[in-house]
Amino acid sequence: MRLTPGRRLGLAGSLLLLFLGPFPGLVPAATVDEGMVDIRTREIAKTLRCTVCQTESVWESGADLARQMREVIRERVAKGDTDAEIRAYFLSRYGDYILLEPRRSGMNWLLWAGPFLLLLLGGLGLLRTLRRWVAQTPGPAADAPPLDESSRQRIERELRSLGP
Amino acid sequence: MRGWHFILLGGILGLLVLFYEGLWGDPKAIPTVLIGTPAPGFSATELGTGRTISLSEFQGKVVVLNFWASWCQECRLEQQNLLEIQNEFGNNPNFLLLGVDYHDRDPDAKRYLDVFGSNFHHIVDPSGVIAIDYGVYGVPETFVFDQKGIIRHKVVGPIAGSNYKQLVEQVIRPLLEGQRS
Numbered sequence: 001m002r003l004t005p006g007r008r009l010g011l012a013g014s015l016l017l018l019f020l021g022p023f024p025g026l027v028p029a030a031t032v033d034e035g036m037v038d039i040r041t042r043e044i045a046k047t048l049r050c051t052v053c054q055t056e057s058v059w060e061s062g063a064d065l066a067r068q069m070r071e072v073i074r075e076r077v078a079k080g081d082t083d084a085e086i087r088a089y090f091l092s093r094y095g096d097y098i099l100l101e102p103r104r105s106g107m108n109w110l111l112w113a114g115p116f117l118l119l120l121l122g123g124l125g126l127l128r129t130l131r132r133w134v135a136q137t138p139g140p141a142a143d144a145p146p147l148d149e150s151s152r153q154r155i156e157r158e159l160r161s162l163g164p
Numbered sequence: 165m166r167g168w169h170f171i172l173l174g175g176i177l178g179l180l181v182l183f184y185e186g187l188w189g190d191p192k193a194i195p196t197v198l199i200g201t202p203a204p205g206f207s208a209t210e211l212g213t214g215r216t217i218s219l220s221e222f223q224g225k226v227v228v229l230n231f232w233a234s235w236c237q238e239c240r241l242e243q244q245n246l247l248e249i250q251n252e253f254g255n256n257p258n259f260l261l262l263g264v265d266y267h268d269r270d271p272d273a274k275r276y277l278d279v280f281g282s283n284f285h286h287i288v289d290p291s292g293v294i295a296i297d298y299g300v301y302g303v304p305e306t307f308v309f310d311q312k313g314i315i316r317h318k319v320v321g322p323i324a325g326s327n328y329k330q331l332v333e334q335v336i337r338p339l340l341e342g343q344r345s
Contacts, residue, residue, distance in 0.1 A: 068292035
């Protein structure tokens with residue numbers, strides 16, 4: 001029996017599925033899922049502080065505790081927890097310290113807004129001071145009283161004496 | 165003095181207070197957030213016997229949960245005091261001292277207990293799952309739960325010196341005598 005190219009392709013596809021059927025790990029979709037677990041684990045671990053390191057994230061750290069935390073994150077991701085649920089879990093165990101970026105709430109607003117607030121206050125202070133300085137500076141020569149005739153003659157004399 | 169002078173002065177004073185507080189704090193200390201919350205449940209294998217131990221078995225008891233490891237040098241400083249605590253309270257049916265062998269190998273842990281002694285039970289936590297559930301970031305760390313299973317006290321570092329006295333006199337004994345709520 002001769003097969004058309006389309007039927008040959010269909011048959012090849014069916015044989016491939018038949019072969020891969022008993023090996024679900026070889027099906028591409030499973031590989032994509034596994035990749036997503038890795039990606040989400042990495043992204044969550046990057047936002048958590050390694051509690052036994054100096055300013056390193058759980059993702060970057062080589063410490064045992066950080067490795068164990070990455071495992072916990074991976075298991076929770078695989079179990080179906082959302083990113084927010086996983087972060088909330090670590091927050092409930094370690095407090096705000098576990099977050100590399102402080103939460104934008106309560107007293108933490110002072111941390112976020114403080115530098116800008118100080119910059120604004122400093123700028124306003126500088127503006128006020130500069131304005132006061134400008135106001136206190138003597139006005140231009142136009143405000144000065146006119147030169148009388150004897151003074152003008154004296155200046156001319158002295159200028160001539162300086163000449164060659 | 166004008167209004168904005170007061171605001172500026174208040175801001176500077178506020179910052180000074182924050183800096184002052186920060187200067188006297190321990191930069192390594194992580195504030196405990198679990199005090200006053202229910203102790204996370206667990207089931208784990210007992211070191212030596214292989215039987216499964218669950219926290220739920222000890223409802224109604226004052227539980228002292230001590231995280232340790234054979235590779236931990238500071239744990240050696242507290243082992244004698246832990247034995248003392250067990251000697252003093254171990255006969256009380258409302259008391260339990262339980263060790264959690266953290267991220268360790270069983271043969272090393274058994275050798276450690278042979279050398280430094282043990283008169284209480286230990287469970288193993290090789291992957292650190294229980295430790296992370298308790299917000300542990302190093303060993304030794306010790307937690308005390310009341311009869312209702314609420315975490316009442318945490319000690320970071322060895323149970324020695326003033327830590328030991330405080331744990332026994334101000335935490336365990338009052339909890340057992342129902343004087344601490």
